[in-house]
Amino acid sequence: MPTLAEVLEARTADAAPELIEHIERGRIRCYACGHECPIPEGAAGVCKVRFVRDGRLHVPWGYVGGVQCDPIEKKPFFHAHPGSLAYSFGMLGCDLHCSYCQNWVTSQALRDPAAVSAPVDASPQAIVADARRLEARVVVSTYNEPLITSEWAIEIFTAARAAGLMTAFVSNGNATERVLNYIRPWIDLYKVDLKSFDDRHYRQLGGRIDPILFTIRRLYEMGVWLEIVTLLIPGFNSDPDELRRLTTFIASVSPDIPWHVTAFHKDYRMSDPENTTPDMLMEAAAIAKDAGLRYVYAGNIPGGVGDLENTRCHQCAALLIERRGYLIRSYRLTAAGACPDCGTGIPGRWGTAFGGQIASSPFLPGTRRLRTL
Numbered sequence: 001m002p003t004l005a006e007v008l009e010a011r012t013a014d015a016a017p018e019l020i021e022h023i024e025r026g027r028i029r030c031y032a033c034g035h036e037c038p039i040p041e042g043a044a045g046v047c048k049v050r051f052v053r054d055g056r057l058h059v060p061w062g063y064v065g066g067v068q069c070d071p072i073e074k075k076p077f078f079h080a081h082p083g084s085l086a087y088s089f090g091m092l093g094c095d096l097h098c099s100y101c102q103n104w105v106t107s108q109a110l111r112d113p114a115a116v117s118a119p120v121d122a123s124p125q126a127i128v129a130d131a132r133r134l135e136a137r138v139v140v141s142t143y144n145e146p147l148i149t150s151e152w153a154i155e156i157f158t159a160a161r162a163a164g165l166m167t168a169f170v171s172n173g174n175a176t177e178r179v180l181n182y183i184r185p186w187i188d189l190y191k192v193d194l195k196s197f198d199d200r201h202y203r204q205l206g207g208r209i210d211p212i213l214f215t216i217r218r219l220y221e222m223g224v225w226l227e228i229v230t231l232l233i234p235g236f237n238s239d240p241d242e243l244r245r246l247t248t249f250i251a252s253v254s255p256d257i258p259w260h261v262t263a264f265h266k267d268y269r270m271s272d273p274e275n276t277t278p279d280m281l282m283e284a285a286a287i288a289k290d291a292g293l294r295y296v297y298a299g300n301i302p303g304g305v306g307d308l309e310n311t312r313c314h315q316c317a318a319l320l321i322e323r324r325g326y327l328i329r330s331y332r333l334t335a336a337g338a339c340p341d342c343g344t345g346i347p348g349r350w351g352t353a354f355g356g357q358i359a360s361s362p363f364l365p366g367t368r369r370l371r372t373l
């Protein structure tokens with residue numbers, strides 16, 4: 001039986017020339033993520049899925065680690081075509097190793113023997129055809145870290161765009177200037193997980209904070225629609241001062257960037273902290289609004305966080321989109337994406353009309369059987 005690493009080694013292509021540099025002593029520097037690994041012959045980068053052999057950087061290609069149809073609210077995007085279906089695929093591997101990861105079966109497949117997830121061969125044409133069959137609006141690279149598999153994502157996104165679909169990354173944001181320039185022509189929406197505002201915390205997870213802050217600034221400058229999520233973990237990133245600095249930073253980039261603060265549930269290896277309570281989310285949301293953010297949402301506790309699942313006009317406070325969990329209960333934006341009461345434009349990527357909601361729960365494409373990944 002081949003090992004998972006051997007199975008994946010057979011499913012690779014050459015790295016995009018934009019994402020590599022040949023450096024001293026025969027090594028190749030990879031720019032697909034903020035680690036910028038200098039990789040010698042015969043070795044792999046920190047992510048373990050990009051490796052150098054015969055003087056070439058091999059990168060993941062031609063498979064998916066999982067596919068699922070999600071309401072776009074689950075990604076979460078709250079200001080991009082509410083109610084639409086997000087055809088979501090992942091590959092395997094990650095460049096961080098968060099002990100609380102909720103997608104650890106795919107993200108840690110090469111690090112953790114308990115995280116077994118077999119790749120399934122796939123083609124862009126088949127993925128896009130399936131997305132269209134299910135009337136998805138967006139194709140999303142998610143579940144593992146999409147930056148480290150950018151070449152395959154762009155191959156799929158090229159086909160998705162040609163079919164009139166939008167595209168998105170759900171990412172930890174540990175990017176480089178080069179990879180953002182590489183994906184920019186092909187990406188519409190980007191979700192960044194801003195996990196903390198403390199570099200020591202990021203180092204515990206295997207990263208640094210600076211590349212993530214750079215990514216947020218750069219995506220905004222590039223005009224990619226950006227929403228930010230922070231999983232609120234009691235005792236890890238819940239200090240009010242840290243939350244104040246984190247949300248002040250986002251507001252300094254733009255007060256129009258939606259911020260989702262979501263509840264932690266004990267998971268994977270991080271079982272010490274208590275679960276996040278609705279009160280904790282509401283206190284964090286109050287800090288964010290005080291910092292100047294206009295669109296603040298609380299997630300993972302449907303029906304338990306009052307008005308923090310809804311979108312209100314930042315000008316006149318009119319209720320524009322009412323939600324419970326992933327379910328859209330009402331939608332009042334105008335065709336131009338404005339408040340119907342005061343006419344203020346609401347930042348986002350809106351359709352000219354609400355198209356209804358295909359599903360308010362995730363399902364598998366082949367079966368439509370409900371399942372949470």
Ligand code: SF4
Pocket residue numbers: 030031032033034035036037044045046047048049050095147148
């Ligand atoms: S994607 Fe990141 S972790 Fe993987 S080889 Fe490239 S720079 Fe290193």
